Amino acid sequence: MNQGRCECGDKPQGDSTQATEQSARVTGTLNTTITWRDVLGGWGVRWGFRRMRYLIAPGLYRIGQPDSNSPVLVTANYKLTVDAVRRSLIGLNVWMLVLDTKGVNVWCAAGKGTFGTKELVRRIEVTNLANFVQHRRLVLPQLGAVGVAAHDVKNATGFFVHYGPVRAADISAYLAAGMRATPAMRRVTFDWKDRLTVAPMEIAGAFKPTLIIIATLALVDIIRHHRVTSHLAIDVAPFLAAVLTGGLLVPLLLPWLPSRSFALKGAVTGLLLAALLLLFLPMRIAEGAGTILLVLAITTYMAMVFTGATTFTSLAGVRVEVRWALPLILVSAGAGAILRVAGVLI
Amino acid sequence: MRYLLNGHSLNLVPELCNGCCRCEEVCPHGVFSLVQRKAEIVNRDGCMECGACRMNCATNAISVISGVGCAQLVINSMRRKNGAGVPCECK
Numbered sequence: 001m002n003q004g005r006c007e008c009g010d011k012p013q014g015d016s017t018q019a020t021e022q023s024a025r026v027t028g029t030l031n032t033t034i035t036w037r038d039v040l041g042g043w044g045v046r047w048g049f050r051r052m053r054y055l056i057a058p059g060l061y062r063i064g065q066p067d068s069n070s071p072v073l074v075t076a077n078y079k080l081t082v083d084a085v086r087r088s089l090i091g092l093n094v095w096m097l098v099l100d101t102k103g104v105n106v107w108c109a110a111g112k113g114t115f116g117t118k119e120l121v122r123r124i125e126v127t128n129l130a131n132f133v134q135h136r137r138l139v140l141p142q143l144g145a146v147g148v149a150a151h152d153v154k155n156a157t158g159f160f161v162h163y164g165p166v167r168a169a170d171i172s173a174y175l176a177a178g179m180r181a182t183p184a185m186r187r188v189t190f191d192w193k194d195r196l197t198v199a200p201m202e203i204a205g206a207f208k209p210t211l212i213i214i215a216t217l218a219l220v221d222i223i224r225h226h227r228v229t230s231h232l233a234i235d236v237a238p239f240l241a242a243v244l245t246g247g248l249l250v251p252l253l254l255p256w257l258p259s260r261s262f263a264l265k266g267a268v269t270g271l272l273l274a275a276l277l278l279l280f281l282p283m284r285i286a287e288g289a290g291t292i293l294l295v296l297a298i299t300t301y302m303a304m305v306f307t308g309a310t311t312f313t314s315l316a317g318v319r320v321e322v323r324w325a326l327p328l329i330l331v332s333a334g335a336g337a338i339l340r341v342a343g344v345l346i
Numbered sequence: 347m348r349y350l351l352n353g354h355s356l357n358l359v360p361e362l363c364n365g366c367c368r369c370e371e372v373c374p375h376g377v378f379s380l381v382q383r384k385a386e387i388v389n390r391d392g393c394m395e396c397g398a399c400r401m402n403c404a405t406n407a408i409s410v411i412s413g414v415g416c417a418q419l420v421i422n423s424m425r426r427k428n429g430a431g432v433p434c435e436c437k
Contacts, residue, residue: 111396111414145372145398146412163371188374190347260350262417308416310347312375314395315413315420317350322420 025128027059027098030082032090038083045080046197048204054079055103060127064093068134071175073164074120075141076101076109084168092172095132099123110147117149121156130158139164139171139179142186188311195251198309202302203247213239213294220344238277242295245273246302251309262313263325266303270296286343293336297329304329353377353393355411360384362407369399369408 045051055077063086072095075085082098099119101109109115120140124130140148142163150161165174165185174181217235221228250257250269257265274292277283283291304325307313356377365383375392378385378399385407387393397412 108414110398142372143374143398145402146396148401149404150368150402151404166374183376186371186374187376255347260348304417306417307349308414308418310349310415312347312352312392312394313349313415314352314354314393315415316354316395316411317352318415318417318420320350322417322424326421326424 270299290340353390
């Protein structure tokens, strides 16, 4: 690692006359305690509630009582991100430079360029960071590197970028080791806990289509019986099972499902579900065939869309997958819907 | 876990490498390793083409066609007639 090499530009630049102006530019102080409101808010956004408005004001924040030698950590202004960082800094005195990423997390914002060289350079200037610290070092989250060119930041501001660990939980160990990350700190993982954490967002995304399916089935019920019957629950069950299979089971079983293709993973799981449904739910031929085609379309589509929540899928691969799977999903869903409705009405 | 076509477009020109280590530092999948002060691709299959290495290569020794590997985003851009440039609606 070259991180110790570029220590140039470490000369103190601030002086006492700027002190009053300095303190006026600190946006605020953040504590390291997570309250029940933070926990509740975190749960909310993971289910899609107020997700795009869960943010804090960009700027320079104090954690503890930082001085001119304290490290400067850079992060995004998504509140869930800020919470993850500050809870990992208990007992430390550091500066936190929060970039304006429009309430988006570091990795996604870096992919869009909002967590990027331009915003970082601008935020360093706006907050007058050079007057608060004597050193010229920044610690960025490693995943921010997608949007930031370290050499350009150095040229524009004199600040040397150190890429810290991927996970906020490793920050204090990284700082204690003299800004050195172990190989494990540098790797992105996607274990079952990570997959379970992002799954609710997928299920929440299926909320509207599920309502449409339930409404359609209720309408069919009314046309046949002139009222909603208790049989509606049995009609709806396969589709709720399909949503849970595609949105929860596929993410959980991801490493063990066959094929690298997410659509295929979803189709295989959907076939297993279909087999179970045929065993336990009595259905007429057209009704059963329609249900199975719809279930397959749902699980395959949801599994494919889960690529967006993972940490290892490439754009080129997703393009290939969408190109062959999407037409099949649409045909399966269309044919399934016709069979399912016609099979009951005719 | 591995995915389709991973590392497909990743290319490294060793002659341009100045041994700065940035690629090894920023890669979340351990794709690069420095051998005798020159970067080498040691785990191409792990590459998700995020573009962090190219972004931080001061000598432009690395090229990769990067983007976000998200099916929803690909579908959204297919639905728009002009194709590319569709903003991601995710967090």
